[in-house]
Amino acid sequence: MTDILDKVGCYKFLAEPFHCDFSKHLFMGHLGNHMLNAADFHSNERGYGMSYLNPIHKTWVLSRLAIEMTEMPISYDEFNIETWVDGVMKFFTSRNFTVVSPDSNKIYGYGKSIWAMIDTDTRQPVDILAIHDGLILDYVDKERQCPIAKSSRVKMSADAKLVRTIDTNYSDVDVNGHINSVKYIEHILDLWNLDWYVHNKIKRFEIAYVAECHCGDKLNFYCEHTSEDEYCIRITKSFKINAEEVEVVRSKVNFVKD
Amino acid sequence: MTDILDKVGCYKFLAEPFHCDFSKHLFMGHLGNHMLNAADFHSNERGYGMSYLNPIHKTWVLSRLAIEMTEMPISYDEFNIETWVDGVMKFFTSRNFTVVSPDSNKIYGYGKSIWAMIDTDTRQPVDILAIHDGLILDYVDKERQCPIAKSSRVKMSADAKLVRTIDTNYSDVDVNGHINSVKYIEHILDLWNLDWYVHNKIKRFEIAYVAECHCGDKLNFYCEHTSEDEYCIRITKSFKINAEEVEVVRSKVNFVKD
CATH class of the missing domain: 3.10.129.10 (Hotdog Thioesterase)
Structure with a gap:
């Protein structure tokens, strides 16, 4: 160079x-x-x-x-x-x-x-x-500040409830043939309805990509209310024939009252 | 000015x-x-x-x-x-x-x-x-050419089949509080699976917006195969309580083999 x-x-x-x-x-x-x-x-x-x-x-x-x-x-x-x-x-x-x-x-x-x-x-x-x-x-710039917490492992208990299952479609798939990273963000934030967003805004959004998904996989969304204004989400995929679920994404959302 | x-x-x-x-x-x-x-x-x-x-x-x-x-x-x-x-x-x-x-x-x-x-x-x-x-x-420029057909009324018969029903969510809603015009396009094109798009590409896409939809409305997609490589789609909305469906969108998609 x-x-x-x-x-x-x-x-x-x-x-x-x-x-x-x-x-x-x-x-x-x-x-x-x-x-x-x-x-x-x-x-x-x-x-x-x-x-x-x-x-x-x-x-x-x-x-x-x-x-x-x-x-x-x-x-x-x-x-x-x-x-x-x-x-x-x-x-x-x-x-x-x-x-x-x-x-x-x-x-x-x-x-x-x-x-x-x-x-x-x-x-x-x-x-x-x-x-x-x-x-x-x-x-590499180690000096410049980015004063927010690093993402940490999102801890969830067995209490997380299955709140939605969706199909993945053509529009969800990226140039690598996997479910688009950004589409997961949309699908997670769609777990709350419009009324919720009238009174709450997103303070912090965290997502960890654990495994890849392909078009046609079903996505199962598990949600746990972990503290006031904090929700943790686990997404699993399930295949059409086999009922076994595999974790693909973990996410944590912190809201503040608007 | x-x-x-x-x-x-x-x-x-x-x-x-x-x-x-x-x-x-x-x-x-x-x-x-x-x-x-x-x-x-x-x-x-x-x-x-x-x-x-x-x-x-x-x-x-x-x-x-x-x-x-x-x-x-x-x-x-x-x-x-x-x-x-x-x-x-x-x-x-x-x-x-x-x-x-x-x-x-x-x-x-x-x-x-x-x-x-x-x-x-x-x-x-x-x-x-x-x-x-x-x-x-x-x-107004009437001279400059745009050599494609105007959109015309999409004609569909009573044979159109209900192929999908989806919920509308927070991400579907635009700044006017209605379902985003572009999201309908995505939802319509999601009616075909990834394999279809491996062998077919979209030659022409047409959409007419008939009525407005709000978050929480269910969208029902009716599809009719009107001629080789041509599909017509009617979307209706249904309210939660009332079972009556109201037409909100008509669309026509022409594919060519890839």
């Missing part, structure tokens, strides 16, 4: 009107999608993104994502997502996000994510530091 | 990777969303868009949309959507779209749409020509 870019990338987005909910605030799923785009642009520009990896049969896989917002952009708001990698290990990297107004005067919120790299043929983990002789290390 | 802008607006979009299907082609629903954004940007810039209308309690309502594609943008493709109004009547306008590569060398496809304007308090039609003394007429 001849140039060293900034460690932090900054990408401009618009809260498109049809990506906003009844209260004119950007849907959490669409914000998550913008974060994934920012991560993708950032890593592609720096030589370790999908456009380099895919032809050599490797890809990034999102493992965990946590988003914590003090305010959600509203319809037509322009905002920037700043993103940087703050840690790299052999099999995982951690990447942070700041959602900020274009003049940098207002911070809407933050995100933290964990990514693995896999071989697309074997589905096995790949040594991230072997890519371009550890190129990614040139861009 | 001090400036007269071009009659045709041109807006740049990216086929974002998470907006693409298993075959790496942009989902039709996301393309529809981009067309609605282009329409929104175009009308706002010219003084008769939502940002002028909403404060005076008026809004545009999409009545019909037809999209016909020879090719769909693939993941990471940049493309432009050109849009212009080609006809205005008292209660309806027609607006066209061209989806084109940034260098204008490749035309991906076209769109045609019909819009009404309503009063958001009374939900009654509004005289479009009364807005800014018929300002919209300054921007």
Whole structure:
């Protein structure tokens, strides 16, 4: 590489009107999608993104994502997502996000994510530091602050109740043939009805991707009310013939009264 | 108005990777969303868009949309959507779209749409020509070609079969409190499974919005195979208590073998 870019990338987005909910605030799923785009642009520009990896049969896989917002952009708001990698290990990297107004005067919120790299043929983990002789290390920024809690293991008891089962369809599937990471966010947040969102807004949303799902899998949503304003969700998949369920996602949502 | 802008607006979009299907082609629903954004940007810039209308309690309502594609943008493709109004009547306008590569060398496809304007308090039609003394007429372009068929009334017989019933949820609802126009497109195209899309691609998609739906309404999908590669879909809503169904959407999909 001849140039060293900034460690932090900054990408401009618009809260498109049809990506906003009844209260004119950007849907959490669409914000998550913008974060994934920012991560993708950032890593592609720096030589370790999908456009380099895919032809050599490797890809990034999102493992965990946590988003914590003090305010959600509203319809037509322009905002920037700043993103940087703050840690790299052999099999995982951690990447942070700041959602900020274009003049940098207002911070809407933050995100933290964990990514693995896999071989697309074997589905096995790949040594991230072997890519371009550890190129990614040139861009690690440990100084810049992202003042929200890391995602932690979501603990759930046997009391979690099955609250919904849905089919997965064509629109749920991404370019890798798996259920789209962002669609899980939508399906989870759909567990609460519109009236709930009139009186509650999402303070923090956390999701861990445990296993991959394919089109046609049924998704079973188990929900547990773990403390005031905190709900934990486990999603399992079930196959058509076999009744055995396999855990695919865990998530935790913290609401605040609006 | 001090400036007269071009009659045709041109807006740049990216086929974002998470907006693409298993075959790496942009989902039709996301393309529809981009067309609605282009329409929104175009009308706002010219003084008769939502940002002028909403404060005076008026809004545009999409009545019909037809999209016909020879090719769909693939993941990471940049493309432009050109849009212009080609006809205005008292209660309806027609607006066209061209989806084109940034260098204008490749035309991906076209769109045609019909819009009404309503009063958001009374939900009654509004005289479009009364807005800014018929300002919209300054921007009508009848010369520019959009060589696809207009949407026509989708004819269905009593043979159409109920193929799916779904609940509507928080993520389906737009800033107006109604089921999002684009979500209907997704739900309709989800009637075919992934295997179908391996062998068939969408040549033309048509949708007419007949009545508004609210969160919690159940949507019933009736499908009729009207000719080779052509399917017509009627969506009705049913209320929780009353079993009576009301038609809300009609749609027609033409496939070509891939």
